Amino acid sequence: MASLAFEAPAATVIPVDDGTGFPVRRVYCVGRNYVEHAKEMGFTGREPPFFFIKPADALVVVPGGQSGAIDYPPGTEDLHHEIELVVGIGKGGADISAADAREHVFGYAVGLDMTRRDLQGQAKKQGRPWEIGKAFDQSGPIGPMMRASQVSGIDEAPITLRVNGELRQEATIADLIWNIDEIIEHLSAYWTLQPGDLIFTGTPAGVAAVVKGDRLVGAVGGVGELSVVIK
Ligand code: MN
Numbered sequence: 001m002a003s004l005a006f007e008a009p010a011a012t013v014i015p016v017d018d019g020t021g022f023p024v025r026r027v028y029c030v031g032r033n034y035v036e037h038a039k040e041m042g043f044t045g046r047e048p049p050f051f052f053i054k055p056a057d058a059l060v061v062v063p064g065g066q067s068g069a070i071d072y073p074p075g076t077e078d079l080h081h082e083i084e085l086v087v088g089i090g091k092g093g094a095d096i097s098a099a100d101a102r103e104h105v106f107g108y109a110v111g112l113d114m115t116r117r118d119l120q121g122q123a124k125k126q127g128r129p130w131e132i133g134k135a136f137d138q139s140g141p142i143g144p145m146m147r148a149s150q151v152s153g154i155d156e157a158p159i160t161l162r163v164n165g166e167l168r169q170e171a172t173i174a175d176l177i178w179n180i181d182e183i184i185e186h187l188s189a190y191w192t193l194q195p196g197d198l199i200f201t202g203t204p205a206g207v208a209a210v211v212k213g214d215r216l217v218g219a220v221g222g223v224g225e226l227s228v229v230i231k
Helices: 035-040 098-104 118-125 180-190
Strands: 013-015 022-023 029-030 051-054 059-061 067-068 082-087 104-114 140-142 156-164 167-170 198-200 216-222 225-230
Touching: 013 059, 022 059, 035 118, 051 118, 059 067, 082 180, 082 216, 098 180, 104 225, 140 156, 140 225, 156 180
Parallel strands: 029 198, 059 140, 067 225
Antiparallel strands: 013 022, 029 051, 082 104, 082 198, 104 140, 156 167, 156 216, 216 225
């Protein structure tokens, strides 16, 4: 093979607190992982965790201390915010036990699982895949990665989202139905994890629509803040 037919797309790289970069391979997301959010979406009880995937190039990386922007996506009239703790995998593996899971964690970031809720709702009703509601361009704004060694108390950290200064989502990571270790155990039973994989761990209650001009500021205690404007 003499050369590529066209230029290869650049990897998505998330800045790390030590000045290096975290090259993203895959983006896994957990559905309905906080009790109150599961209820607001019409579900009760503990079900096994389930996963969907966003393309790595759907991420919008917002460096620390900066404000990012995403375009209001086409095809929807109900774009929702979902603030989430994102786990970065640094050491791969399959069939990882919950007890060993933290050895595989590189660090943590704050992310938004932006959702075209109307299209996701139609897909659910028709038994179709969720990609049109979840995996669209610019659907994953994400802040910088903090190495796990620099984050204390992640399992009880507060997670919040404000829209134009108003508190919309508030919980703690302890409210996760499936905690970080259990998510990694379940996920790695079905996919072999590799360095560079991200896991969006689910969103607390309070999801709602945003419109052009809204400013979203998400935070996870000890990890950082993510500020994004819808344009
Ligand atoms: Mn989500």
